[in-house]
Amino acid sequence: MLWMGLIVGSFLNVCIYRLPQNKSIIRPPSHCIQCNMRLHLCDLVPVISYLFLRGKCRYCGTSVPPRYVVVEIITGVLFLWCFQVVGLGPELIKVLTFTSFLIVITFIDYDHQLILDKVLIWFFVAGVGINLYIGYPTISDMLTASLTGGGLLLIIAVITRGGMGGGDIKFVAALGLWLGLKLTLLTLFLSFIIGGIGGALLLLLKLKSRKDFIPFGPFIALGAFVSMMYGYDLIRWYFYISR
Known part of the structure; x- marks a missing residue:
């Protein structure tokens, strides 16, 4: 492998x-x-x-x-x-395809501060096709997650007057089709935590300055990968320690 x-x-x-x-x-x-x-x-x-x-x-x-x-x-x-x-199994095909898209999106966004529509279109199509084949998340869960995730980032973009790019909004909407509602919300939560830590490290290591634009797409991608691999375990752990 x-x-x-x-x-x-x-x-x-x-x-x-x-x-x-x-x-x-x-x-x-x-x-x-x-x-x-x-x-x-x-x-x-x-x-x-x-x-x-x-x-x-x-x-x-x-x-x-x-x-x-x-x-x-x-x-x-x-x-x-x-x-x-x-x-081995159909789930592995899903995870490997998902990971491959995340890598492409991450490096292009880091290099060019762009999340390309032509990549997201294939990301949309692959997510829907694979999930329909596997049988989950359901179509309603995929659509709810896509609208909710993309909608939340759209609200943030409006409130912050451009603090969130259109590519990020569409990226999270596409992730909703792959992950379903629970894991999409977890992805957003993790991405903001990882983004805060990652941004601080980039500044400390002087890889970026305070005047530089730091793309958010790579942090969303990392949060999405963690959610895909360990999302339900993290959710169960959270509710267990919250009791």
């Missing part, structure tokens, strides 16, 4: 790089962005090719950004994590 994640991560890198530029993720085949030489199979083995070539293009010697390997490793680790938690 780790290797499957590394391979998928390589494809996600293509999506992260090309989609904001309105380029096809299929054509042209993988190539060096500096010398335009087509990359062969031996150049595309996740992580290993990067290490073997010492992080450089085989043909022109241009340095390859280490971010590509980071995305591959993150995807591989998360896929293995999902498998350990969920096990």
Whole structure:
């Protein structure tokens, strides 16, 4: 499962790089962005090719950004994590697909402060299709969660006069179709906590300054991943300690 994640991560890198530029993720085949030489199979083995070539293009010697390997490793680790938690079955397909979308949305939003509609449309479609196949959440729960989650962020955006972007609103609305009402509300709760902590860390580590815009999408994505994996356990734990 780790290797499957590394391979998928390589494809996600293509999506992260090309989609904001309105380029096809299929054509042209993988190539060096500096010398335009087509990359062969031996150049595309996740992580290993990067290490073997010492992080450089085989043909022109241009340095390859280490971010590509980071995305591959993150995807591989998360896929293995999902498998350990969920096990084999239809639920694993749902979780892996969900995680892949979250990775693409996170890195594009971090790089460009954009959550692309064309990604969200496929996210919507995949969520509805997979949940209808699995049988839960119900259609009514999905619609309620989508309207409630998106609506809450819309209210926040109006009150704060743009403190929340339109992409974030649509992202949470799409998450509602995947998660149902309870887990969507938990996602919002976690994302605000994670966002507060994460924003503080970015400032402390000087990765961002107070004048920089800090995208909220990655924090929503992390909250959504935790909710998908452990949401009902967290809800049961909360009500248990609240008694």
